[in-house]
Amino acid sequence: FMDSNLDKYLAFIKTAEYGSISKSAESLNYSQSAVSKMIIGKRPGISLFKRVKYGVALTDDAKQILPYAQNMISEYIGLNKRFLDKKEQKISYFEAFFCFFVLNFALPLLFGWSAV
Numbered sequence: 001f002m003d004s005n006l007d008k009y010l011a012f013i014k015t016a017e018y019g020s021i022s023k024s025a026e027s028l029n030y031s032q033s034a035v036s037k038m039i040i041g042k043r044p045g046i047s048l049f050k051r052v053k054y055g056v057a058l059t060d061d062a063k064q065i066l067p068y069a070q071n072m073i074s075e076y077i078g079l080n081k082r083f084l085d086k087k088e089q090k091i092s093y094f095e096a097f098f099c100f101f102v103l104n105f106a107l108p109l110l111f112g113w114s115a116v
Contacts, residue, residue: 006076009069011038012048016066020055 007028014024015035025035039048048065049056058066 006073008038009073011035012062012069013066013073015039015049015056016058016062018055019052019057023055 011024011028011030014027015021018024018027021035021039022032025032028035030038046061047059048062050059
């Protein structure tokens with residue numbers, strides 16, 4: 001259903017929602033170590049989560065990034081629905097390119113993940 005960058009965004013969003021890597025992993029049917037690897041950014045100076053007494057909490061950087069990640073997942077799902085619904089008119093090339101570009105290049109650079 002999703003490519004690897006989308007999986008990373010979803011893991012980030014679910015971990016933020018639950019405040020727990022293990023609960024996020026369980027909800028996504030991944031191992032805890034797989035989710036941990038997905039949410040660890042490789043860009044120096046950017047950390048998405050900090051350890052707290054009973055799990056993890058968003059850093060200030062992650063609080064700013066979270067709405068963009070949520071929006072991109074929502075847009076991706078919406079685009080898929082438009083493609084799958086034969087009665088809807090097809091989306092424009094611009095919409096498809098914009099979504100592809102942001103998901104695969106812009107946000108990965110922000111997170112420090114390698115682009116596709």
